[in-house]
Amino acid sequence: MRVTARGHPPAAGNLLTLAPRPPSMSDDCIFCSIVDGDIPARVVYEDADTIAFLDANPLARGHTLVIPKEHYEDFEAMPPEPGEMVMAALHYLTPKVEDAVDAEATTVAFNNGEAAGQEVPHVHGHIVPRFEGDGGRPMHALFDSRPDVSDDELDDIAERIGADA
Numbered sequence: 001m002r003v004t005a006r007g008h009p010p011a012a013g014n015l016l017t018l019a020p021r022p023p024s025m026s027d028d029c030i031f032c033s034i035v036d037g038d039i040p041a042r043v044v045y046e047d048a049d050t051i052a053f054l055d056a057n058p059l060a061r062g063h064t065l066v067i068p069k070e071h072y073e074d075f076e077a078m079p080p081e082p083g084e085m086v087m088a089a090l091h092y093l094t095p096k097v098e099d100a101v102d103a104e105a106t107t108v109a110f111n112n113g114e115a116a117g118q119e120v121p122h123v124h125g126h127i128v129p130r131f132e133g134d135g136g137r138p139m140h141a142l143f144d145s146r147p148d149v150s151d152d153e154l155d156d157i158a159e160r161i162g163a164d165a
């Protein structure tokens with residue numbers, strides 16, 4: 001088994017604290033309904049800002065979703081702080097998910113936006129346990145081909161990304 005660094009829960013003092021419903025919930029969002037307890041879910045972790053539950057249609061045993069409690073459709077809509085809390089919860093839970101199902105690795109990923117395959121428009125990170133020979137593929141297998149990008153274009157793209165960073 002891989003040796004992993006064990007951190008503390010992202011908000012140790014707030015574990016299982018039921019925070020008041022944030023004002024930004026969406027009435028017709030299935031994940032907001034889970035946050036509110038209006039529809040059932042197998043909740044595995046909760047703090048003031050995030051909640052994690054088993055995926056109802058798992059890609060592998062232990063497939064877990066981590067979401068901010070507030071409703072943000074995608075990364076662009078989400079401020080830095082809830083994003084950091086989601087990342088902290090993913091970091092905390094990933095080794096726990098691996099241990100729970102004896103996985104050798106995990107694919108940790110977001111479908112960010114409809115064009116990327118996001119079906120539920122409430123930010124969620126997937127923790128998908130991986131096993132040697134499980135037939136799953138790496139992220140690079142998402143695409144059958146790759147664009148032919150010149151060095152000049154790479155320079156230009158890097159400059160544009162870095163311009164406001």
Ligand code: AMP
Pocket residue numbers: 030041053054055056057058065110111117118119120121
């Ligand atoms: P995505 O394609 O990234 O939007 O993934 C949405 C995920 O949410 C899928 O893996 C679904 O199986 C999962 N899902 C949808 N509804 C529920 C639900 N009520 N409880 C748990 N997982 C759900």
Ligand code: ZN
Pocket residue numbers: 025026029030031032033070071072121122
């Ligand atoms: Zn929502």
